[in-house]
Amino acid sequence: MPDHAPVEHSPTTAEGNDDEPSSALATARRQLERATTHTDVDEGVVERLKHPTKLTRVSVPLRRDDGSLEVFTGYRAQHDDVRGPYKGGLRYHPEVDAEECIGLSMWMTWKCAVMDLPFGGGKGGVAVDPRTLSSGERERLTRRFAEEIRDVIGPKTDVPAPDMGTDAQTMAWFMDAYSMQSGETTPGVVTGKPPVIGGSHGREGAPGRSVAIVTREAVDYYDWDLSDVTVAVQGFGSVGAPAARLLDEWGATVVAVSDVDGAIYDPAGLDTNDVEAHDERPGMVSGYDAPETLTNAELLELDVDVLVPAAVGNVVTTENVHDVSADMVVEGANGPTTFAADAVLEERDVPVIPDILANAGGVTVSYFEWLQDINRRQWSLDRVHEELESEMLGAWDAVRREVDARGLTWRDAAYVVALSRIGEAKSTRGLWP
Numbered sequence: 001m002p003d004h005a006p007v008e009h010s011p012t013t014a015e016g017n018d019d020e021p022s023s024a025l026a027t028a029r030r031q032l033e034r035a036t037t038h039t040d041v042d043e044g045v046v047e048r049l050k051h052p053t054k055l056t057r058v059s060v061p062l063r064r065d066d067g068s069l070e071v072f073t074g075y076r077a078q079h080d081d082v083r084g085p086y087k088g089g090l091r092y093h094p095e096v097d098a099e100e101c102i103g104l105s106m107w108m109t110w111k112c113a114v115m116d117l118p119f120g121g122g123k124g125g126v127a128v129d130p131r132t133l134s135s136g137e138r139e140r141l142t143r144r145f146a147e148e149i150r151d152v153i154g155p156k157t158d159v160p161a162p163d164m165g166t167d168a169q170t171m172a173w174f175m176d177a178y179s180m181q182s183g184e185t186t187p188g189v190v191t192g193k194p195p196v197i198g199g200s201h202g203r204e205g206a207p208g209r210s211v212a213i214v215t216r217e218a219v220d221y222y223d224w225d226l227s228d229v230t231v232a233v234q235g236f237g238s239v240g241a242p243a244a245r246l247l248d249e250w251g252a253t254v255v256a257v258s259d260v261d262g263a264i265y266d267p268a269g270l271d272t273n274d275v276e277a278h279d280e281r282p283g284m285v286s287g288y289d290a291p292e293t294l295t296n297a298e299l300l301e302l303d304v305d306v307l308v309p310a311a312v313g314n315v316v317t318t319e320n321v322h323d324v325s326a327d328m329v330v331e332g333a334n335g336p337t338t339f340a341a342d343a344v345l346e347e348r349d350v351p352v353i354p355d356i357l358a359n360a361g362g363v364t365v366s367y368f369e370w371l372q373d374i375n376r377r378q379w380s381l382d383r384v385h386e387e388l389e390s391e392m393l394g395a396w397d398a399v400r401r402e403v404d405a406r407g408l409t410w411r412d413a414a415y416v417v418a419l420s421r422i423g424e425a426k427s428t429r430g431l432w433p
């Protein structure tokens with residue numbers, strides 16, 4: 001692996017870019033425009049792919065525990081379904097809005113195509129801080145949201161799943177609310193459910209597992225040795241915790257992890273199994289008794305080999321990219337690197353393994369779950385892990401071939417793989433022009 005040379009704060013083409021896009025939609029559109037210069041996909045198809053097929057916006061009234069009524073706004077963005085039903089998570093977060101859901105749904109379209117899954121892209125959520133809701137309020141909000149969007153979802157049309165702020169229990173309530181109106185149990189309407197009601201073993205840890213698999217492959221690609229590699233992981237939730245623990249298990253040294261309140265740091269390596277994730281015990285990451293504590297901003301600038309931003313979007317920006325000292329970035333979160341920051345990292349030859357490949361294990365095991373629900377037959381955890389490993393290696397190889405053959409960045413290469421599959425599906429179906 002390269003020596004950690006001091007990071008030079010030299011001007012770059014990206015620096016001074018006043019209109020750095022901050023929304024997921026703006027970033028997704030710029031990434032698409034850039035990647036299409038490397039493909040021969042029809043211009044009209046590209047234009048179409050800049051827009052969602054449909055955006056559903058609903059009001060979600062909630063009776064609070066104290067008897068008051070509050071109305072939240074919920075969304076479901078459906079981007080493209082040429083390859084199969086819309087697929088993607090539901091997010092509960094105060095910053096959820098239409099643009100964010102559309103941008104995230106675009107990334108789902110590419111992610112499913114990179115993985116060669118028979119799905120298109122969707123994403124939705126409710127603009128709410130889930131930490132302010134009691135368990136009963138979460139259940140009532142979820143059931144009402146499911147009813148409000150039931151006309152646009154279904155096992156053959158659009159299949160939601162967990163994302164930030166939602167979990168397997170949320171999916172269980174969602175599935176139950178949908179099934180009650182359908183008059184039959186419909187497990188395939190969502191994925192990421194608890195295994196006892198048709199969920200797949202291994203779905204919860206799957207996005208983190210794929211981050212770890214892809215990190216391992218990237219480390220190998222650059223002829224580094226995983227046992228010499230230091231890693232910092234921002235976010236210790238559904239994606240960050242399993243990624244950190246697997247990399248730790250496979251020999252890497254995980255020196256820092258964080259939650260919303262801050263990071264813990266041990267240059268000798270943390271025992272990641274001893275640190276409890278949010279769903280295990282909230283507050284136990286930043287509250288852990290570690291040699292040093294850092295802010296989340298300081299974690300992003302640590303002199304490590306691999307930085308895994310696995311919390312929220314837009315954390316590596318033109319404001320801090322020059323201080324990012326990692327030799328590689330593996331995107332656990334969706335959209336953690338802004339378009340302009342990406343350009344700076346490219347100029348510095350810091351490989352960025354993109355979200356649409358790295359965290360795709362979640363939707364891949366969601367696909368396994370959807371198959372299990374259709375067949376009413378559950379797979380063992382070993383089978384899920386084996387099949388995920390094989391799907392991730394297949395996608396990694398497809399992207400790597402584009403990197404090797406054409407000298408593209410990992411993100412452009414992943415987009416080229418996705419766009420060529422989507423373009424071919426559109427021309428074969430004859431939907432376009």
Ligand SMILES: NC(=O)C1=CN([C@@H]2O[C@H](COP(=O)(O)OP(=O)(O)OC[C@H]3O[C@@H](n4cnc5c(N)ncnc54)[C@H](OP(=O)(O)O)[C@@H]3O)[C@@H](O)[C@H]2O)C=CC1
Binds near residue numbers: 310313
């Ligand atoms: N869940 C899934 O299946 C998938 C999720 N993703 C993406 O991964 C990312 C994380 O999602 P997920 O792991 O599900 O989310 P979770 O809610 O499970 O965990 C998020 C983690 O990030 C921390 N966090 C929240 N806000 C901030 C912040 N502003 N700065 C630093 N840390 C923060 C949380 O801290 P605290 O515990 O204190 O709240 C928590 O540790 C999102 O971008 C999501 O879209 C991608 C693929 C699949």
Ligand SMILES: O=C(O)CCC(=O)C(=O)O
Binds near residue numbers: 089090111
């Ligand atoms: O499992 C899924 O269907 C989608 C997960 C998701 O939202 C994501 O990969 O960003």
